[in-house]
Amino acid sequence: MIDFLRGNKREAIAFLQADDADSSKNGHILGFDFYSGFTLKGQVRKYFGFGEFLSPSYKSRMREGMRLFTKVDPLTQHFSQPRKFWERSTDNCTSWVDCRNTDNLRAMRDSSVYLMAEEAGNERTLQIYKDRIRLRVRSLYMIGQGEWDSPIYLGHTITSYVNLYDFAKDEEVRAIAKSALDWFFVTGALKYWRGGFGGPSKRDNSGGNCAWCSGASRALGLYFGDSPVKDNSQDTDLIHLITSSYRPPAAAVALAQKQFTKPLELLNSKPQYENWKPGKSDKPEFHETLYFGHTFQLGTLAQGSGGDWNGFKLMAFNSHRGIDYFIPTSSSGNNAVGQYQNLAIWLNDANSSFQFFLPKSAHTEIKRGKLFIKLEKTWLAITPLSSANAPINLQFGVTKDVKNYPNDHILTASAIGEGISGFVLEVGEGESWEQFKYSVLGSQLKIDNQTAEYISSKKIRVQHQGRSLPKVWRNGKLHDWGNHFDVYQSDKPLIHQGWKSKSLNLSILDGQHQKLEFK
Incomplete structure (x- = not known):
């Protein structure tokens, strides 16, 4: 898709319409690969974002594959043996779709299956995933995210909700996606600075400790900028953001560029990783x-x-x-x-x-x-x-x-x-x-x-x-x-989200105020 934007349209479309890897194993959905969350996310932007450039026959076949895939919840459909995600993967699933429940993979799965079910007219599956998406976004405004501030995976979570925001037909779902994105960009702005992403973080492999070295800084920095260093990473995941109509709140940009009175201290909390399990959301x-x-x-x-x-x-x-x-x-x-x-x-x-x-x-x-x-x-x-x-x-x-x-x-x-x-x-x-x-x-x-x-x-x-x-x-x-316990609490007026409050309040310089709520 990046190659298409560079002007190599014919070659790019030919590549996008080529048979998916292991297509022979996916006869149940006409050869399309809808298994891994990462693959799903790309399939969604290919179909919805570049669909007008695909051949009518290919697009029609892909839509039929989506219909078969979402006729019932693909998490309840199973292969006879677990399938690998990559050559040495050990967390393999038997379900038709990625069963892993990290926050970023769940966002990729839920947003993609929802959009495919909506496109195919499979209302029952659509409603199942709409409810799941609503619950996950609601939890952001209650206790935050278990995979909090991850330099590696925050960008993948953001691009999943960008897909949902760009392509959902249901305005309520688009509003839910925007609520998620606004929350991620406001909270991400606290840790972003001049092309870097710093402070405590979950799921940190120490690979993002320089300007533009992390997926989080590259995703956020596309909007926040304010760095003397250019991002030369050529991160292909940015295709979702480059071609999206979403824009973060102006107050989030001001926060990322540190346009507030300093010095300033925040006392914040972070939830348990598997906080959706009973009792796991009781305290940070x-x-x-x-x-x-x-x-x-x-x-x-x-x-x-x-x-x-x-x-x-x-x-x-x-x-x-x-x-x-x-x-x-x-x-x-x-x-x-x-x-x-x-x-x-x-x-x-x-x-x-x-x-x-x-x-x-x-x-x-x-x-x-x-x-x-x-x-x-x-x-x-x-x-x-x-x-x-x-x-x-x-x-x-x-x-x-x-x-x-x-x-x-x-x-x-x-x-x-x-x-x-x-x-x-x-x-x-x-x-x-x-x-x-x-x-x-x-x-x-x-x-x-x-x-x-x-x-x-x-x-x-x-x-x-x-x-x-x-x-x-x-x-x-x-x-x-x-x-x-507060998810965010500054010692001067700037940002506040109480534990299980359902709202995030941001007050920045120049009279920019942002109140985000989820009901």
Whole structure:
């Protein structure tokens, strides 16, 4: 389809009308491949978006394939053996359509089957999928998404709802699709900045930590822009957005371009992954702190990083690259993180080593056991700690993914002694580099058993609680996790979505207000 837009119309249409792979296995639907969610999404845009250029006979045959496919719910129709999605796939299904239930695959499946059923006139299947779509979009306005802020999969979810918005005939369904898209673009705007996508994230494989490196940044950035770096990725998934009539709210664009009063802090929550199961939507699984300075944004989770989520990420302004990333990780043990604005403490109960991802262009120096990192406009100070307050060895390493990150490297820090280990991060801006170092060197670090307290111009204290949420004192006040349920809550008027509130409110500069509701 991208080739068609480049002007190679004859070759592109010939390719689009060629027999699908494994067509001999799909005789039940006239040879068409409607199995994988990713394939389904492309089939939908081919038929509805480029249908006028397809031959009448091909389009008629495809429509009949859709009719056969959606005569009954294809999730209830089964092959005799599981079918692979790719050569080494293990999560294979026996159903006619992709049975996997990740948020992005579910969005691809539900939107595609709905559109095919609507086109074919299969009302019963249409209604089944309309109800499923409504429930999933409603949950966004209740508790958020289980696959929250994924650098890999957010773009796939967005393009699924773009298909629904562009091609649904039912105006109610189009309105539901728009509600989903508006929510994704407003919430995605918080983590997008200058071509990058940062802050804590679910289903993060560490492959998106530079400008335009993630599917999320490429999808959002097509509308948000504001980067000195061009997107040269040639991401074919963008065909859905390039040819769509959907446009995000102007307030979302302003939010992405950070047109609000800073500094600003948000206390957010993230739901459990399989939140559609009984009892799984009763309370959040993750508690997020997100802080915006003038030259950086820092986000953490109380649990730190683990599993398939990243729980500690900083993006800083860079005039040439768009943004610089600073990302710490630990090697083992249970993590506990507390953040108060520009201060964060990360504790680990397994005497873990740490790795710090940072740009090669950063100037680094060590003074009195503290590591100072000078970025273009942002200063970082890392104060290592262990239970014995022993010094931390620091040794440079190299990045694992050279292809994606030729301009970054890893700094390793190995803890000495036994018991708790970790570090304090303080972020500075505005003042001079020398003033920042002087201030940090005058700070105090107190360690008592499983508790660390850092006192600078502000103070933060964290007590490790094993596998439970840590105790965190933010500037002397004990933080109550029981009151940290709002999906989004800023400390100044900007954005708010209460837990199970069914509404998202955004107030941005220049009088732009956006209230999104789902009823």
